[in-house]
Amino acid sequence: MVKKIAAPEIERLIQLLGRLPGLGSRSARKAALALLKRRQDLLIPLAQALNVAAEKLSECPTCGNIDTVSPCTICQDPRRDPTLVVVVEEIGDLWALERAGVINGRYHVLGGHISPLDGIGPDKLNIASLVARAQAGEVKELLLALNATVEGQSTSHYIAQQLQGTSVAISRLAQGVPVGGELDYLDEGTLAAAIKSRKRV
Amino acid sequence: MVKKIAAPEIERLIQLLGRLPGLGSRSARKAALALLKRRQDLLIPLAQALNVAAEKLSECPTCGNIDTVSPCTICQDPRRDPTLVVVVEEIGDLWALERAGVINGRYHVLGGHISPLDGIGPDKLNIASLVARAQAGEVKELLLALNATVEGQSTSHYIAQQLQGTSVAISRLAQGVPVGGELDYLDEGTLAAAIKSRKRV
Numbered sequence: 001m002v003k004k005i006a007a008p009e010i011e012r013l014i015q016l017l018g019r020l021p022g023l024g025s026r027s028a029r030k031a032a033l034a035l036l037k038r039r040q041d042l043l044i045p046l047a048q049a050l051n052v053a054a055e056k057l058s059e060c061p062t063c064g065n066i067d068t069v070s071p072c073t074i075c076q077d078p079r080r081d082p083t084l085v086v087v088v089e090e091i092g093d094l095w096a097l098e099r100a101g102v103i104n105g106r107y108h109v110l111g112g113h114i115s116p117l118d119g120i121g122p123d124k125l126n127i128a129s130l131v132a133r134a135q136a137g138e139v140k141e142l143l144l145a146l147n148a149t150v151e152g153q154s155t156s157h158y159i160a161q162q163l164q165g166t167s168v169a170i171s172r173l174a175q176g177v178p179v180g181g182e183l184d185y186l187d188e189g190t191l192a193a194a195i196k197s198r199k200r201v
Numbered sequence: 202m203v204k205k206i207a208a209p210e211i212e213r214l215i216q217l218l219g220r221l222p223g224l225g226s227r228s229a230r231k232a233a234l235a236l237l238k239r240r241q242d243l244l245i246p247l248a249q250a251l252n253v254a255a256e257k258l259s260e261c262p263t264c265g266n267i268d269t270v271s272p273c274t275i276c277q278d279p280r281r282d283p284t285l286v287v288v289v290e291e292i293g294d295l296w297a298l299e300r301a302g303v304i305n306g307r308y309h310v311l312g313g314h315i316s317p318l319d320g321i322g323p324d325k326l327n328i329a330s331l332v333a334r335a336q337a338g339e340v341k342e343l344l345l346a347l348n349a350t351v352e353g354q355s356t357s358h359y360i361a362q363q364l365q366g367t368s369v370a371i372s373r374l375a376q377g378v379p380v381g382g383e384l385d386y387l388d389e390g391t392l393a394a395a396i397k398s399r400k401r402v
Binding site for chain 1: 206207208210211213214217218220221222223224228230231232234235236237238239240243244245246247248250251252253254255257258267268269274291292293296299300312
């Protein structure tokens with residue numbers, strides 16, 4: 001426990017900054033100092049941005065994305081194919097896919113993955129709403145774009161089980177060598193997957 | 202330049218978080234996501250803490266410390282020796298010395314160090330106020346506790362020059378082997394300083 005030295009208002013700020021991922025107690029202290037030093041161009045704008053975020057942003061009731069409008073911009077967009085739903089763990093994954101610009105469908109954000117050791121069962125994730133959405137009739141394909149980790153894959157497996165017997169086609173991302181990847185640096189699992197799914201040229 | 206995907210309010214938040222030291226654009230994105238996911242226990246409290254900081258905290262006109270009261274708690278404390286002023290570069294250094302609990306004097310925060318390449322001359326730092334404070338009569342000793350870097354040492358040198366001819370005693374921190382330090386891991390400069398300033402036992 002580090003001794004408290006600064007004004008309680010500053011200590012509180014350091015404590016909250018330290019809860020952000022990527023900031024330890026030392027870097028939270030540095031971040032707080034930067035905020036205090038740069039009052040006009042950092043402290044006040046960040047306070048305002050957080051106030052705006054707290055006021056305006058909310059979770060989309062359909063897909064779990066966060067946006068200023070509800071349903072979110074993506075769910076409202078008539079140019080997007082409503083028959084394809086891409087299932088992701090987190091909003092960050094949705095952003096990553098949107099940056100790639102390859103999805104013309106809609107999304108469903110689970111809010112994490114099943115992890116019994118952390119007490120996260122299927123009921124803590126947006127899985128029931130996904131099943132309801134898949135059964136409502138409009139969706140034809142569900143692309144499970146979860147992380148290629150043990151937890152992501154077992155969550156994918158659980159979702160696929162829940163949808164057995166429905167007419168929705170379920171797909172998953174291809175596994176293989178990343179574009180630009182050097183074989184020497186890849187793990188055995190990736191190499192094995194790439195060889196197993198090899199394609200004729 | 203990363204493509205903008207999320208709502209502009211979220212992009213603005215990511216952009217501001219990315220200006221904090223220790224957070225790059227990727228970790229700023231992760232921090233923003235954590236804030237959006239943890240609305241009640243992180244986003245709203247942090248917004249409030251920043252609002253409080255912007256409203257209540259101000260720079261001490263005497264020493265440059267940041268506090269809710271003006272002059273700051275340290276400058277107001279009658280138990281602290283007003284004849285000893287410890288000069289530091291940043292408030293973080295003041296906090297470090299206060300954590301060590303070895304200073305019973307007061308402080309003077311310069312706000313950085315002289316760095317001509319970055320356009321930071323003596324006029325950009327709280328040096329004039331330090332000279333005025335030293336010449337006002339009450340101060341007997343000025344302890345220059347600047348960083349042991351080239352910039353810190355040349356700033357110390359500049360301050361000492363400015364106070365030539367006054368009756369104020371000027372001291373600096375001892376240089377040597379850090380407590381708990383292993384010789385094998387220390388640089389040559391530190392070892393040379395430790396040997397030069399060796400003490401009889």
